Every structure is written in C-alpha cells, then in structure tokens.
Amino acid sequence: MEEKIIKETFSADESVQKITNYLDNYQNNKIFEYLKDLHNADIADLLQNLDPVLRLSLINIISDKFDPEILTYLNDSLREEIVETLDIKQLATNAKELDIDDAVDLVEDLEEKDQNIFLENLEEEERSLIEEGLNYPEDSAGRLMQRQFVAVNQSWDVGQAIDYLRDNKENLPEDFYDIYLINNNQEAKGVVPLGRLMGSKREIELNSLSNKELRLIDVNTDQEDVALLFNKYGLVSAPVINNQKKIIGSITVDDVVEVIEEEREEDILKLGGVDHTDLYESVISTTKSRISWLIVNLMTAVVASIVIGLFEAAIEKVVALAILMPIVASMGANAGTQTLTVAVRAIAVKELTASNALKIITKETFIGGINGMIFAIIISLISVYWFENLMLGLIIGIAMILNLILAGFAGIVIPLFLDKLRVDPALASAVILTTITDVFGFLSFLGLATLFLI
Numbered sequence: 363m364e365e366k367i368i369k370e371t372f373s374a375d376e377s378v379q380k381i382t383n384y385l386d387n388y389q390n391n392k393i394f395e396y397l398k399d400l401h402n403a404d405i406a407d408l409l410q411n412l413d414p415v416l417r418l419s420l421i422n423i424i425s426d427k428f429d430p431e432i433l434t435y436l437n438d439s440l441r442e443e444i445v446e447t448l449d450i451k452q453l454a455t456n457a458k459e460l461d462i463d464d465a466v467d468l469v470e471d472l473e474e475k476d477q478n479i480f481l482e483n484l485e486e487e488e489r490s491l492i493e494e495g496l497n498y499p500e501d502s503a504g505r506l507m508q509r510q511f512v513a514v515n516q517s518w519d520v521g522q523a524i525d526y527l528r529d530n531k532e533n534l535p536e537d538f539y540d541i542y543l544i545n546n547n548q549e550a551k552g553v554v555p556l557g558r559l560m561g562s563k564r565e566i567e568l569n570s571l572s573n574k575e576l577r578l579i580d581v582n583t584d585q586e587d588v589a590l591l592f593n594k595y596g597l598v599s600a601p602v603i604n605n606q607k608k609i610i611g612s613i614t615v616d617d618v619v620e621v622i623e624e625e626r627e628e629d630i631l632k633l634g635g636v637d638h639t640d641l642y643e644s645v646i647s648t649t650k651s652r653i654s655w656l657i658v659n660l661m662t663a664v665v666a667s668i669v670i671g672l673f674e675a676a677i678e679k680v681v682a683l684a685i686l687m688p689i690v691a692s693m694g695a696n697a698g699t700q701t702l703t704v705a706v707r708a709i710a711v712k713e714l715t716a717s718n719a720l721k722i723i724t725k726e727t728f729i730g731g732i733n734g735m736i737f738a739i740i741i742s743l744i745s746v747y748w749f750e751n752l753m754l755g756l757i758i759g760i761a762m763i764l765n766l767i768l769a770g771f772a773g774i775v776i777p778l779f780l781d782k783l784r785v786d787p788a789l790a791s792a793v794i795l796t797t798i799t800d801v802f803g804f805l806s807f808l809g810l811a812t813l814f815l816i
Contacts, residue, residue: 377400381420382412402432410437421444431460469481470505507581508612514542520568538556538614540598549603552573553573558571585621590711592613628788662800663800666800694802695800698795734767764802765806769799
C-alpha cells in the first residue's frame with residue numbers, strides 16, 4: 363500500500379504552474395504521471411484555478427481517463443462547462459467505481475438528453491439504483507444515502523457476524539462504521555459499532571452490544587435535518603428507512619460534512635443577496651444573478667431618501683443634522699445585522715423556536731437598549747463638543763437609543779416572521795432590516811430635531 367504523509371496543504375498555484383509548463387511543452391505523459399498522485403478533490407481545485415483555455419486543453423488530454431468523481435468536487439457552473447466538453451458515454455464507462463450517492467448527484471445536474479445517454483451506458487443494477495435515487499426529493503436523505511450497507515440478523519452472535527463479513531468482502535461498502543441489526547422483515551432493530559463488535563468474544567449476542575438508542579432517518583427527511591441529527595447525537599452513521607420501516611440505505615458522517623458545508627455556504631451567500639457561487643461564471647451571467655437584489659436595495663434606499671426629504675427644511679437650517687444623521691442609521695443597521703446573523707444561524711440549527719422566541723426577543727431588545735445608551739453617551743459628547751449645542755447632543759443620543767432598541771427587536775422578529783411564512787430568513791432578512799433601521803434612524807433623529815431644535 364502506498365503511504366502518503368500530509369506535510370502541507372495542497373497548493374493550487376504550484377499545481378497550476380506545473381500543469382501549465384507540461385501543456386506548453388506538450389508533455390502529456392508527465393501530465394498523467396502528475397495527476398495520478400493527486401486526490402480527485404485536488405484535481406478539481408487545479409481545474410478551477412487553471413486558465414479557461416488551458417483547462418479545456420487539459421480536459422481534452424485526460425478525457426478518456428477522466429474520473430467522474432472529480433465533478434462532485436467542482437463548483438456547479440464549472441461542472442456544467444466541463445461536462446459539455448466530455449463524451450457522456452465515456453463518462454458513464456468511467457463511473458463504474460463511483461458511489462451511488464455521488465452518481466445521483468452527478469446525473470441530476472445533467473441535461474435530460476445527457477442523463478438518458480449516461481444511464482443507458484450503465485449496468486442494469488447500477489442504473490436502477492441511480493434512477494431510484496433520482497425519484498427521491500432533491501436535498502433529501504434519499505439523495506444523500508449510500509445503497510451499500512452492512513445488515514445482519516439481530517439473533518446472530520459476534521462470531522456469525524465476523525464470519526459473514528469475511529465471506530462477503532466483495533459485497534461490503536469500501537468504508538463502514540456500524541453494523542445494522544434487522545429482523546426477518548428487514549426492519550431496523552439496532553446498531554452495533556464496528557469497534558465494539560471486533561473487541562467482543564465470538565459467543566456474545568449482537569443484541570447485547572447494540573447502542574441503547576436507535577436513530578432512524580426517513581428517506582424523505584431534508585438533508586439539513588439529517589445534518590442536525592448527526593451533530594446533535596454525535597453519529598458517525600445512521601440507517602435510512604422507507605415507509606415500511608425497512609432499511610434501504612445508510613448515511614455516513616463524511617456525507618453529512620458535505621451537507622453542513624453546503625448549507626453554511628448557502629446561508630452566507632444569501633445573507634449577501636447572492637443565490638449561488640458565481641466566481642467561475644461569465645460577466646453577463648454573474649451580473650444578471652446579482653442585479654435583482656441590487657434593484658431591491660435601490661428601492662429601499664429611495665424610501666430612506668424620501669424620509670430625509672420630508673425634513674429638507676430642517677436640514678437646510680441646521681447643517682449639523684446632515685453630518686450626524688448617517689451615524690444613527692448606520693449604527694442601527696450594524697447592530698441589527700449582528701442580531702440578525704445570530705438569529706438566522708439559530709433558526710437554521712433549531713435553537714430558536716416558538717417556545718423560546720419571546721425570551722430571546724426580550725433579551726436582544728434589552729441588549730439593544732444597553733448598547734444604545736452606551737453609544738448615545740459617546741456620540742452625544744462628541745456632538746456637543748463638535749457643534750457646541752447641548753440640545754443637539756441630547757437629540758442624537760435619544761435617537762441612537764431608540765434605533766438600537768428597534769434594531770435588536772427587528773433583528774430577531776424579522777427572521778422569525780419570514781421563517782413562519784416559509785421564506786428563507788437568510789435571503790430576505792438583511793434588506794428588510796436595513797430598510798427599517800435606516801428609515802427609523804432618519805425619522806427619529808430628524809423628527810426630534812424638528813420638534814426641539816428648529
């Protein structure tokens with residue numbers, strides 16, 4: 363077995379430099395020699411960092427031996443680009459060693475015509491498993507699960523289980539962590555960790571080694587809920603069951619890590635008003651995907667400007683108002699965004715629910731008030747010193763307190779309200795929050811100034 367000691371992380375820049383040199387000098391043999399020592403995830407990084415022209419050249423050279431697993435590590439837009447340059451029949455031939463869950467992930471992103479070609483060039487058993495996986499809802503446990511798993515009769519002892527594993531090597535998953543116990547109806551009845559099995563005497567019954575609690579995952583469960591289950595109970599694998607309570611697959615922790623990363627990335631992008639990673643898309647495509655939220659932001663900015671316009675006369679009389687008013691609005695937006703970020707994350711991991719919502723809303727509103735008073739004192743002193751106007755300092759201080767209280771309240775209530783409406787809080791909360799804090803910030807500061815200063 364070849365040993366690989368990891369001394370440092372993969373360097374995409376170094377790989378790009380080497381491959382570029384090999385391509386420039388038409389050294390195809392060295393390209394294959396270099397790539398065979400790389401993990402498919404590293405090859406994906408290499409492809410993503412290569413110049414588009416050189417990337418196409420490299421794909422054409424390695425197309426006959428292109429491992430479909432590489433596609434599972436690629437950005438979605440780049441995956442589509444590379445698939446278009448590959449021969450689908452050859453890709454299907456190379457996919458024999460691909461795990462079924464990875465194959466399903468690959469096939470679902472192909473165009474219908476390419477899907478049919480890909481499936482037609484697979485063996486019947488593999489094709490039926492992929493087609494079955496495609497029938498499950500997108501982002502469900504059915505799409506995520508592996509079809510290979512180890513299940514033995516619950517009446518067996520350790521010796522029978524070990525003999526079974528030794529006699530059925532070719533039918534076992536490449537990696538597995540647990541052995542599932544089933545009854546005569548293929549229903550899940552227990553889970554025995556592999557380490558516990560191997561450390562026990564042959565005559566011990568498997569039921570006595572089974573985990574105290576059995577965590578079963580319905581095949582239609584959303585993948586985000588699956589990730590939460592693994593995280594909450596510290597699972598390394600879990601059986602997936604159908605409507606008849608029969609085991610039909612297994613989800614392992616490595617699959618869940620990918621889901622967690624995918625969901626985390628999705629929430630971060632949505633908080634910024636971006637639907638997906640568009641780093642590798644064309645300028646026109648990227649512009650189209652981002653412009654809709656920019657238009658929404660423009661509309662909210664117009665609303666804030668209208669509010670400012672209502673106090674045009676006051677601003678003309680006291681220029682200091684124009685100088686200070688952005689401070690109140692920006693502090694409200696920043697404070698609200700802090701609360702909002704925590705709230706969106708808490709909703710995603712089921713920490714913020716209807717049962718504790720009132721308590722959290724009260725807490726965040728109270729925090730907003732405390733921060734408001736602290737920064738009110740600071741900005742009031744600055745304003746009095748700067749403009750030599752005690753009333754102006756008092757007004758901006760009051761406005762600061764009111765806006766930060768609102769920011770704390772809205773930062774929790776808005777994502778909760780959107781979640782209740784089944785709208786993704788990560789996608790729409792930021793725009794709504796910014797509009798509220800901007801409008802109220804200008805309204806409170808300029809309104810108070812009109813009442814008491816003008």
